[in-house]
Amino acid sequence: MLGAGNYSSAVEMVxxxxxxxxxxxxxxxxLNKATDLIWEKVFEPLVEYQALSFCDPDSGTSLTTDKRVSKIYFTGGASTAKKIAENTDIPIVSECGGNNPFFIVPPDRDWTADEIHHQSMVIATMIKFNGGAVCGRPQTFVTSKHWKQRREFLDALKNALVNETPATPSYYPNSTKVFEEFKNAYPDAEVLQCVEDKDNRKSDILFIEDIAQDSYAVTHEAFTLVVDEVALDVPATIKEYLPIAVKFANKKLLGTLTCCIIIDDDTLKNNKALVDASITFLQYGAIGVNTMPPFMFLNPYLTWGGNEEGKDIVSGHGNFGNLLNYQNVEKSISFSDFTSAGHMKSVNTDAWFKLSKNYAEYTANPKFVNLVPMAMSLMKNNIKKKNF
Structure with missing residues (x-):
């Protein structure tokens, strides 16, 4: 089990x-050497039973070539996964990220100002989460160039990133280098500075609008505070937009890990067959409809992994999760309402950390006694005013 650098989780071990x-x-x-000491304490009975053991971070080569190993679980970059595969015949389950698209579906009716604000806050929270070092974070927004509310949506998103959500500085190795590489590729891109942390360049967000379909950002994963937009030159109707957007994502964007369809409830109801067909054709391992993809990873019943069996490794082969042990899973799909009260928005840091604590307690012990505090903290998190 070769652990990730951007989080410390027991999902793979379990x-x-x-x-x-x-x-x-x-x-x-x-980066997570210290947290293994915590997991070792949590799983102490299994360690004593010799079902589980822990080793140093520099033991990767010896582990992956050990003849006693029957399977390798790996979370990290595709280049490392390929090197492991080249040097062993052991089966590998790998999760390697990618460029995750968010499809902003042109609506059948105008979005209200409250709806646009809601979406901008939820998406901004995910963009900043963990300093951008999240495999399922949004990177490429796929819009219609002719959607009359496109400018309003993009401006609301930028305002949410700058003024309405707390700064989350990047920390992951090479984040600054990657940020500069994207910036050099798009010298006219806007650098957004968070009001909470204006003097810290690690909190800056690179916002790139209306890029070409074959440009640098399409074929590269950021894994830091970089977002881009591809504005398709198609009519602003779901019937014209969605088939072309799906084709673009499948053919052009890097990876197959996850994607998200942002669509209002009325438009979804009016075009359910088209949306269902699009979900079928999308070549991604996890698809959220108004659901932020990282929360699909946190659901143990769903699967998390690339959709590229038999292909070259980009987002990975196999999947994690799958608590009910379904066989031959191609993808997991999660639906949510357009402006669900369950959507998480980071506005007040105290309320956010309280929600995170209660969410962890409910996940560890999913009983009613823990559900109520989690639900209450979610409500408080969504109504509290910013404290920065």
Whole structure:
């Protein structure tokens, strides 16, 4: 088990131990060496039973070439996954990220100002989450160039990023280098400075509008505070837009990990068959309809992984999660209302951290006694005013 650098999770360990009946050796990413000490304490009975053990971050080569190993779980970059695959015959389950599109579907009716603000806040929260070091974060917004509310939406999103959500500085190795590479590719792109942290360049967000379909950002994953927009030159109707947007994502964008369809409830109801067909054709392992993809990763019943079996590794082969052990899973799909009260918005840092704590407690022990505090903290988080 070769752990990720952007988070410390027991999902893979639990899957291998309890769903596949395997003994597990866990190697942490160097950034998360200290957290393995916590997991070792949590799983102490399994360690004593010799079903689970932990090793140093520099043990990767010896682990992946050990003849006793029957399967490798890996979270990280595609280049590393390929190197592992080239040097071993052991089956690999890999999760490697990609460029995740958010399809902003032209509506059958105008979005209200409140709806635009709601979407901008939810999306801005995900853009900034963990300093942009999230595999399922939004990177490329796919819009219609002729949508009459396109400018209003983009401006609302920029305002949410600058003024209405807390700064979350990037920290992941090479984040500054990647930011500059995108900036050099798009010298006219706007650099947004968060009001909370104006003097910290690591909190800046690169916002790139109306890029070409074959340009740098389309074929590169940022994994930091960079977002871009591809404005398709198609009529602003769902029937004209969605088939072309799906084709663009499947053919042009890097990776197959996850995507999100942002669509109002009325337009979805009026065009359910078209949306269902688009979900079928989208070559992604996790598809959210008004659901932020990272929360699909947090749902143990769903799967998380690329949709590219038999192809070259980009977003990865196989998947994590799948608590009910379904076989031959191609993709997981999650629906949410357009302006659901369950959408998470980071506005007040105290309320956000309280919600995170209660969410963790409910996840660890999903009983009614923990559901009520989580629901209450979610409501408070969504109504509290900013404290920065």
């Amino acid at each position: 899957s291998a131990l309890f769903l596949e009946n395997c003994a597990v050796v866990h190697k942490p990413h160097p």
